[in-house]
Amino acid sequence: MDEVVGVDRKIDISVVLNGGKKEMDTATLPIRWYFSDEVLKQGSLPHYVLVFEQTEEEAHNELHSGRYGSRCAFRTSDVFGVIQLSRPGRHRMMVVSVGGGRIKSLMTTQDYLRENGQRGYVSSLSWERAGDGSLSSYDDRLIAATIVEFEVPKELFAEKPQTRFGKLVWQWANLWCKREPRDECAYRKRRMISLTLKPIPVILYYSVKHFFVGALYALGVFLASLAVLFCGFRPRPILREMWLAFACRRYFKNRIFRFDRVTWISPDFPNRYRLWSIKDSKPRYMKVAPFMVMLWIAGGVAITSFIYLLSTLPSETWIMIGKLFLALFILGSISLIAYKLTDGYLDKTAPARREKKRERVLRKESIKKSRKKQKGARWQQWVESAFSVSHKVDVVELNKLPKPPNRGDRIVQIFRAGYWMLKIKVCRPFSS
Secondary structure (H helix, E strand, C coil): CCCCCCECCCCCEEEEEHHHCCECCCCEEEEEEEECHHHHCCCCCCCEEEEEEEEHHHHCCCCCHHHCCEEEEEEHHHCEEEEECCCCEEEEEEEEEECCCHHHHHHHHHHHHCECCCCCECCCCCHHHHHHCCHHHHCCCEEEEEEEEEEECHHHCECCCCCHHHHHHHHHHCCCCCCCCCEHHHHHHHHHHHHHCCHHHHHHHHHHHHHHHHHHHHHHHHHHHHHHHHCCEECCCHHHHHHHHHCCCCCHHHHHHCCCCCCCCCCCCCCCCCEEECCCCCEECCCCCHHHHHHHHHHHHHHHHHHHHHHCCCHHHHHHHHHHHHHHHHHHHHHHHHHHHHHHHHHHHHHHHHHHHHHHHHHHHHHHHHHHHHHHHHHHHHHHHHHEHHHCCCCCCCCCCCCCCCHHHHHHHHHHHHHHHHHHHHCCEECC
């Protein structure tokens, strides 16, 4: 991988990462971003910062190298972000600022973070354009970009359990989790939950899944098979299908609820309920699904039962229903009359009330505009001190960050910075 450190020549963005050193001291990297005066004079910050990270192997991928690696995004106003690497070796990182309005920048950011399900991303981004400063010509919402390269030693990563017992605990802790834990803290949390709270839900889940849901599904398969026989077709082996239902196999439901009228589909297609006629050995399909037959039968029984129930109701019940509808009619009439009587009075007093309300609204809007102007001035002053390249620091120190003007944002920043300072010390990421 070539030594590339490029920035957009028109509008500058600069990042601070590990004090500018080429070899990282930790695999959990705090990062800060700064902008040139040209960006800050626009009146509003870019809303998001996108971070693209690749290993040397991913960078040399000949087919769509811009789609691979790992990506994350931060709000620019957060002042700092933290990136957890998952592989040792040589890395390159591209940091891109996204502007163009709050909604449009959010949509662009989500676009670049959308995964394609194949360890890659849907949207590709050219590293070459970012390096030569022409990224904004590719997408005008991508205001500026910079690329940095660094080395990550293998010793900075935690090792997964290697003993047989450790592997069993690892599998049990990650049961029902879509992805493996990213770092030691996440694994400790999962392990603690799996050894204390997890056993009871697991036992309840599988008990309900098989002995309640599975039993109901097995009953459904049995009834569906009866419906097939009722239509003059021979169902699949009933006991085997009931066992698949009891075991809650993923595809068995489609054999009950789906049906196929297309003759060219293979008979062995797993998502179809295969049925045979009694006289012909060639696979055939019902014109209706088994569950439809069951619904028709159940619907006929329900309608017949309802009609019978109405015919057996005593006369006292019909009188009570009539009284209920009469009471509702009287209540509605009284409400309508009361509304008509008070409507004229409200119309007469409306002008004075509207004038008082307008004065109150104007007074509140004036106060709101004044406060908004003061808040904007404080915000612009803080932006210039926190994000200007002239105030760029050499090393990211999470305990010495510029404080946001909003009290709520200050509290969030204190907790967030404290959390990551502690996590960097005690939690090493796992190498994937």
